[in-house]
Amino acid sequence: MNISNNPVKGFLLDITGVLYNSDPNTIGRVIQGSVEAVNRLYAESTVRFVTNESTRSRKHLFEKLTKLGFTVNEEHIFMPVPEAKRYIKDHNLRPHILVHKRVREEFEDLDTNHPNCVLLGDAEGGFTYETMNAAFRVLQKTSDPLIITLGCGKFYQRLDGPCMDVGGFTRALQYACDARVITIGKPEEQFFRNAVDDMGLMTNQVVMIGDDIVSDVGGAQKAGIRGVQVRTGKWRQCWINHTIKPDLLADDLQSAVDMLLKKKTN
Amino acid sequence: MNISNNPVKGFLLDITGVLYNSDPNTIGRVIQGSVEAVNRLYAESTVRFVTNESTRSRKHLFEKLTKLGFTVNEEHIFMPVPEAKRYIKDHNLRPHILVHKRVREEFEDLDTNHPNCVLLGDAEGGFTYETMNAAFRVLQKTSDPLIITLGCGKFYQRLDGPCMDVGGFTRALQYACDARVITIGKPEEQFFRNAVDDMGLMTNQVVMIGDDIVSDVGGAQKAGIRGVQVRTGKWRQCWINHTIKPDLLADDLQSAVDMLLKKKTN
Numbered sequence: 001m002n003i004s005n006n007p008v009k010g011f012l013l014d015i016t017g018v019l020y021n022s023d024p025n026t027i028g029r030v031i032q033g034s035v036e037a038v039n040r041l042y043a044e045s046t047v048r049f050v051t052n053e054s055t056r057s058r059k060h061l062f063e064k065l066t067k068l069g070f071t072v073n074e075e076h077i078f079m080p081v082p083e084a085k086r087y088i089k090d091h092n093l094r095p096h097i098l099v100h101k102r103v104r105e106e107f108e109d110l111d112t113n114h115p116n117c118v119l120l121g122d123a124e125g126g127f128t129y130e131t132m133n134a135a136f137r138v139l140q141k142t143s144d145p146l147i148i149t150l151g152c153g154k155f156y157q158r159l160d161g162p163c164m165d166v167g168g169f170t171r172a173l174q175y176a177c178d179a180r181v182i183t184i185g186k187p188e189e190q191f192f193r194n195a196v197d198d199m200g201l202m203t204n205q206v207v208m209i210g211d212d213i214v215s216d217v218g219g220a221q222k223a224g225i226r227g228v229q230v231r232t233g234k235w236r237q238c239w240i241n242h243t244i245k246p247d248l249l250a251d252d253l254q255s256a257v258d259m260l261l262k263k264k265t266n
Numbered sequence: 267m268n269i270s271n272n273p274v275k276g277f278l279l280d281i282t283g284v285l286y287n288s289d290p291n292t293i294g295r296v297i298q299g300s301v302e303a304v305n306r307l308y309a310e311s312t313v314r315f316v317t318n319e320s321t322r323s324r325k326h327l328f329e330k331l332t333k334l335g336f337t338v339n340e341e342h343i344f345m346p347v348p349e350a351k352r353y354i355k356d357h358n359l360r361p362h363i364l365v366h367k368r369v370r371e372e373f374e375d376l377d378t379n380h381p382n383c384v385l386l387g388d389a390e391g392g393f394t395y396e397t398m399n400a401a402f403r404v405l406q407k408t409s410d411p412l413i414i415t416l417g418c419g420k421f422y423q424r425l426d427g428p429c430m431d432v433g434g435f436t437r438a439l440q441y442a443c444d445a446r447v448i449t450i451g452k453p454e455e456q457f458f459r460n461a462v463d464d465m466g467l468m469t470n471q472v473v474m475i476g477d478d479i480v481s482d483v484g485g486a487q488k489a490g491i492r493g494v495q496v497r498t499g500k501w502r503q504c505w506i507n508h509t510i511k512p513d514l515l516a517d518d519l520q521s522a523v524d525m526l527l528k529k530k531t532n
Contacts, residue, residue, distance in 0.1 A: 123395075124395055125394075125395045125396070126395070127394070127395040127398070128391075128393070128394050128395070129389075129390055129391045129392070129393040129394070129430070130391070132393070132430055132434075133429055133430050136421070136428070136429075136430045136434075137427055137428060140421070140428050154441060154442045154443070154444075155402070155406070155442050155443070161403055162402070162403060162406050163399055163402075164395070164398055164399050164402045164438070164439075164442045165442070167441055167442065168398075168402075168437075168438035168439065168441045168442040169438055171434075171437045171438055171440075171441040172430070172434035172435055172437055172438040173430075173434065174437075175420060175433055175434045175437040176420045176421050176430045176431070176433065176434040177420070177421070178420075
């Protein structure tokens with residue numbers, strides 16, 4: 001698949017590592033040129049944001065982006081939390097919830113009595129032996145142990161260094177009790193499709209721009225969306241040899257947008 | 267393989283869940299008949315203890331067994347810690363160490379400057395997001411990430427309920443950075459062989475008695491040792507359908523020893 005096969009009519013953007021870099025002590029740092037790139041996409045194309053962020057609610061993430069200088073529409077941000085809630089309700093599940101303290105209130109309306117599954121998000125400091133073991137004991141008691149995980153990322157990049165994402169902790173529980181895992185978020189196809197549908201486009205008219213070779217690039221490609229890898233955020237030089245091959249490799253978001261919008265008008 | 271194919275000349279015993287059950291607040295509780303069974307083995311046969319216990323040193327475990335009423339020879343207890351130290355020294359590795367606080371001093375003589383691998387034990391409460399992430403960052407920096415894990419158990423049974431063992435936390439780090447894993451302890455063949463060699467016996471003359479269908483029974487069978495499953499400790503009724511089939515299923519250690527020593531003298 002070559003990036004130029006089909007005109008690009010819509011853009012899906014990852015957020016962390018593409019728009020800004022996280023920092024444990026501050027609001028984070030904008031990646032150079034990304035505010036301008038987002039403005040250009042809103043002016044000249046169609047854009048949605050697809051993020052596995054599960055350490056804050058959409059409202060908080062929107063406020064954070066606004067403070068950082070981005071002008072976006074809150075409705076254009078697609079995150080795993082609402083999808084997971086829908087899945088849990090549709091399947092009459094009663095989750096034991098291990099998520100970041102900032103997003104616990106998002107799940108307050110779910111039935112959590114006599115839990116029959118575990119809902120796992122990026123709890124960061126909320127992952128302790130005690131909290132992991134409590135989740136494990138819930139799974140152990142069920143005949144068909146089920147983990148619903150908000151994304152399954154390996155790690156994300158913070159300004160102070162790389163940080164383990166929820167994926168590892170999901171694997172820990174999965175191994176301990178041979179659980180089934182349902183991933184809500186990237187790299188699952190449906191998650192990309194929801195955002196593409198919202199733009200009223202077809203998957204082959206869209207590109208996904210992200211810093212994660214597996215969740216962003218590989219996930220998009222599986223869904224029939226072209227995947228653009230940026231060299232910001234968690235980018236690693238060794239990914240040049242990765243089995244997943246991006247349709248385009250760009251220095252950063254601005255560079256990717258410039259190349260792709262130029263293509264569009266040509 | 268049938269338990270009666272070959273006379274039983276030596277016994278390997280798992281400790282937790284076979285000799286006693288652990289308790290977070292007390293010394294634990296002896297499993298009925300196990301003191302007498304161990305005494306009988308010392309009197310009428312040959313016995314060694316093979317345990318993945320990594321929350322205490324051999325000296326401490328020996329003292330604990332003595333307090334619980336067992337008469338054993340400290341030299342007969344085989345644990346992963348000394349094996350792991352030997353492996354690390356033989357391979358000139360410099361581990362970042364994440365183990366239980368009670369066993370940290372066992373590793374004090376290892377070179378841990380500029381770590382190039384991670385040594386993982388059952389750290390229990392020592393597993394936090396911060397300690398896991400510190401180990402992750404060490405692995406991320408190496409070109410060939412390597413985890414040495416003291417056993418790879420899924421869980422163990424405490425009197426207050428089942429508890430996650432080191433295996434899950436190993437899988438978490440392995441997933442996050444695509445690390446290689448070397449397991450020191452059960453179910454690795456060499457670990458069983460060391461104890462069998464120490465008895466001066468052949469593997470087909472020996473039985474392993476344990477409560478873990480994978481580490482004890484499956485591990486032993488792979489090493490050519492007959493595997494006896496006891497219905498104590500972490501035993502689960504659903505294991506009746508497990509792909510691993512024990513050579514003998516016994517109510518507890520005493521019952522297993524009575525059956526097998528009777529066989530021996532017949």
